[in-house]
Amino acid sequence: MNLAEAKQQFIQSWGVFGSSWGINRTMAQIHALLLIAPEAMNADEIMEELQISRGNANMNIRELINWGIVEKVLKPGDRKEYFTAEKDIWKVAMRIMKERKKRELDPILTTMEQIREVEGNKKDAETKAFIDTVSQIQKFARQADNALAGLIKADENWFTGTLLKLFK
Amino acid sequence: MNLAEAKQQFIQSWGVFGSSWGINRTMAQIHALLLIAPEAMNADEIMEELQISRGNANMNIRELINWGIVEKVLKPGDRKEYFTAEKDIWKVAMRIMKERKKRELDPILTTMEQIREVEGNKKDAETKAFIDTVSQIQKFARQADNALAGLIKADENWFTGTLLKLFK
């Protein structure tokens, strides 16, 4: 397998993995492409490389920017927009965690609180069992939420320059 | 909101959350239903409650069993199969983690190893950058894999009865 084939394989695999992570295939493929691109790329280059339409490229690039793992780069004397991906995998993972925490975990907390709150008669066994389950989930989600928040905060401050370098 | 409404709301929400976790809506709803059911339920009851077809119910119940978070219960004198969900949320989370690790993380490791392995000329800058990115991902995935494996193992042995009770 030569470099070109390996790159193809990488992009392809990243697309498959993305799917099982709630990220659509194209979005993951664009991310993979930018991750291994030596230079920032523009929309046309991405379209050409992945054989996708302009609309599709545009939409997914925006989404990657929203996730905070791709950014726009402007080249002087060129009207086209170029895009580049964060290359540090640890940072990428942190951003994704942060985003997923916000989009998925936080809503669970809110909903569980609501459901538990508006519950009336706590006497009968069925109601008690229900409240107990919801409370358990709430407790667990809080634990997870706090753990992630801690990890993210740690990374944003002190960890960045020091301890975590060990993992790289 | 009364108990019935709260249950409905819970099942509905769990379905939505499931979607963003790579679990389909019906599967998550069945899980939610069993999580708060005082008794084990059979396929007909589940179909009736969630208004879904027999095929759909059957398929998703099997899948929940594969994930290890629902199990079959037989009642003496009744030919129907009944189903019940693991009620301990910590255990549920552990089983899901274990399963996702196996289905998602392990394949990434395998693929990254393959891609990195079959790479030839390590001299030019582009190749080097590519190998570096893949290596970084590999390293990160290994870290995550080990961390999860540790957590799972700990839970399966010693933790279960002792330390983690603090979190409940």
Added chain:
DNA sequence: TTGTATTTTCAAAATTTTCTGAAAGAAATT
């Protein structure tokens, strides 16, 4: 302003995923 290059939007089409329901398969009962 007018023209040109580039990006964004969005309705319709294509694709993928999920669901249905009826038929086939199993298991228990008579």
Added chain:
DNA sequence: AATTTCTTTCAGAAAATTTTGAAAATACAA
């Protein structure tokens, strides 16, 4: 072994998601 009860399978239907491509919007330059 025939009947009844229940479970599984799976092809086609329905629903949801993703993609396309052309038109509209925006940005810049002359």
